[in-house]
Every structure is written in C-alpha cells, then in structure tokens.
Amino acid sequence: MHDSFISLFGFIPPLFYLGFIVFVIWFLTQIIQIQRQRNEILKEILQMINKMSD
Known part of the structure; x- marks a missing residue:
C-alpha cells in the first residue's frame, strides 16, 4: 500500500x-x-480616416 502511494507521486511532475x-x-x-x-x-479606423480625407 505504501509503495503504490509513493509511486503515484511519480506521475505528478509530468502532469505539472x-x-x-x-x-x-x-x-x-x-x-x-x-x-x-x-x-x-486599426484597419477599420484607417479606412474611415482615408474616406474622410478623400
């Protein structure tokens, strides 16, 4: 029981x-x-500015 519990900790670092x-x-x-x-x-803003300047 104790060994199986400790072996479960071996899977924790790869999961992290x-x-x-x-x-x-x-x-x-x-x-x-x-x-x-x-x-x-920004592209939409640029298009609006270009339309306003035309």
Whole structure:
C-alpha cells in the first residue's frame, strides 16, 4: 500500500509539465487572437480616416 502511494507521486511532475505547456499554448493563442482583433480594428479606423480625407 505504501509503495503504490509513493509511486503515484511519480506521475505528478509530468502532469505539472503538461499543464504548464498547455497553459503556455493557450496563452499564446489568446495573445495572437487579441492582436488579430486589434489589427482589424486599426484597419477599420484607417479606412474611415482615408474616406474622410478623400
């Protein structure tokens, strides 16, 4: 019983690493998505400014 309990702790560090990797990938995709939205908004603003100056 004691050995099986200790052997379960061997699975915990890889789960933390996997969780960290998943978090980093999620975070980067969120940053990319936010940047794309910002670029679309800036593109719309630029088009409005160009229409006003014509």
